[in-house]
Amino acid sequence: MQTLLFLLLFSIPQSLAIMKMIQIYGKVTYGPFPITYSSSTNCESACFKLDYCILSWQTPEGSCYHYSYLDQSDTISLVKTDKTEGSIVGFKTNITGTSCPISYTSMNFKMTIPTGDTYSWNKTGNSWSFDGCRDGWKRFDRIDGITVCMSAFKIPSLRRSHAPTWCSTQKNATIVGMASIEESQWVHGQLSSTYSYYAYWVDGTLTCKLDTCDYSTLNYTDGFTTGTAALNLTTNFLVRASGNSDQVMYLTVAVLREFAPKTMYPGSGGSAADGVVCGYQLKN
Numbered sequence: 001m002q003t004l005l006f007l008l009l010f011s012i013p014q015s016l017a018i019m020k021m022i023q024i025y026g027k028v029t030y031g032p033f034p035i036t037y038s039s040s041t042n043c044e045s046a047c048f049k050l051d052y053c054i055l056s057w058q059t060p061e062g063s064c065y066h067y068s069y070l071d072q073s074d075t076i077s078l079v080k081t082d083k084t085e086g087s088i089v090g091f092k093t094n095i096t097g098t099s100c101p102i103s104y105t106s107m108n109f110k111m112t113i114p115t116g117d118t119y120s121w122n123k124t125g126n127s128w129s130f131d132g133c134r135d136g137w138k139r140f141d142r143i144d145g146i147t148v149c150m151s152a153f154k155i156p157s158l159r160r161s162h163a164p165t166w167c168s169t170q171k172n173a174t175i176v177g178m179a180s181i182e183e184s185q186w187v188h189g190q191l192s193s194t195y196s197y198y199a200y201w202v203d204g205t206l207t208c209k210l211d212t213c214d215y216s217t218l219n220y221t222d223g224f225t226t227g228t229a230a231l232n233l234t235t236n237f238l239v240r241a242s243g244n245s246d247q248v249m250y251l252t253v254a255v256l257r258e259f260a261p262k263t264m265y266p267g268s269g270g271s272a273a274d275g276v277v278c279g280y281q282l283k284n
């Protein structure tokens with residue numbers, strides 16, 4: 001009986017979900033922010049040990065380059081090469097399924113970071129590309145040259161005072177500000193509700209009185225959002241004469257059915273909202 005149980009346990013296929021480096025003959029054709037690594041003898045194993053590293057490239061000349069998901073990579077593109085060229089790229093990827101893949105051609109390269117978020121490579125023919133944001137996070141290239149990734153999270157009854165902490169502890173990110181109408185419209189598209197008022201906290205505070213705001217009090221804390229472009233009172237920002245007094249208000253992106261197409265509203269710091277928008281800046 002014991003033997004039978006033992007055999008049964010072993011016949012259940014174990015599901016694999018482990019991080020590996022997959023090496024193929026290939027070269028980086030576009031990758032604006034390579035990090036030079038001093039040794040070429042352990043190019044890919046060093047990448048494997050570095051949290052930020054997603055890709056290694058060992059060139060025929062003996063140089064080693066690493067690529068980080070934290071950099072402002074427009075995209076990283078690479079292409080398969082002939083073995084004789086002696087150029088090797090290594091993808092950090094999770095292997096899933098019940099057995100080792102037979103060939104890399106059928107693989108989807110995807111790595112997981114400590115928050116549980118993933119980064120995926122996009123394969124087209126013999127090339128792979130990478131768009132700096134975590135899977136499901138939206139990338140915005142701002143007019144001031146800053147690139148951010150953001151994502152909206154539904155969290156019922158979220159107090160404003162808890163919103164920044166939620167982003168940092170759950171997502172290793174920060175509550176993010178809206179730098180343009182396009183950004184707040186994207187977040188607005190993520191809100192789904194039949195309520196007439198439904199809102200997600202975003203970064204930014206300011207004081208408003210009657211139907212005007214004192215923009216000199218506008219304060220962002222994310223460290224990379226500036227300006228009032230999203231706070232256009234005519235087209236995007238609702239301040240109601242009755243609703244706001246001369247006190248510090250906290251910006252939200254909200255479903256404001258009666259006031260379409262407006263997408264932003266200043267909420268009171270004491271009230272709760274339905275979620276938060278987290279983000280981070282890609283470095284260059």
Ligand SMILES: *[C@@H]1O[C@H](CO)[C@@H](O)[C@H](O)[C@H]1NC(C)=O
Nearest residue numbers: 016017018019094095096112
């Ligand atoms: C990827 O691998 C890491 C480390 O082995 C593991 O913690 C994680 O759960 C895996 N992710 C997926 C989506 O399988």
Ligand SMILES: *[C@@H]1O[C@H](CO)[C@@H](O)[C@H](O)[C@H]1NC(C)=O
Nearest residue numbers: 120121122123124129130131
């Ligand atoms: C993958 O790349 C193709 C071709 O460049 C593009 O059309 C497609 O939108 C990309 N997919 C993703 C998920 O980025």
Ligand SMILES: *[C@@H]1O[C@H](CO)[C@@H](O)[C@H](O)[C@H]1NC(C)=O
Nearest residue numbers: 051070113114115172173280
């Ligand atoms: C959090 O993000 C920063 C960069 O934004 C990175 O340096 C750090 O390693 C991350 N920490 C964890 C635990 O993922």
Ligand SMILES: *[C@@H]1O[C@H](CO)[C@@H](O)[C@H](O)[C@H]1NC(C)=O
Nearest residue numbers: 204205216217218219220221
């Ligand atoms: C902006 O807000 C932060 C956090 O609430 C605060 O520490 C800082 O003093 C504020 N700055 C200004 C100029 O109001």
Ligand SMILES: *[C@@H]1O[C@H](CO)[C@@H](O)[C@H](O)[C@H]1NC(C)=O
Nearest residue numbers: 228229231232233234235236
């Ligand atoms: C608000 O948007 C309207 C319409 O696009 C534009 O004419 C106006 O200049 C904008 N106001 C500000 C302060 O940017």
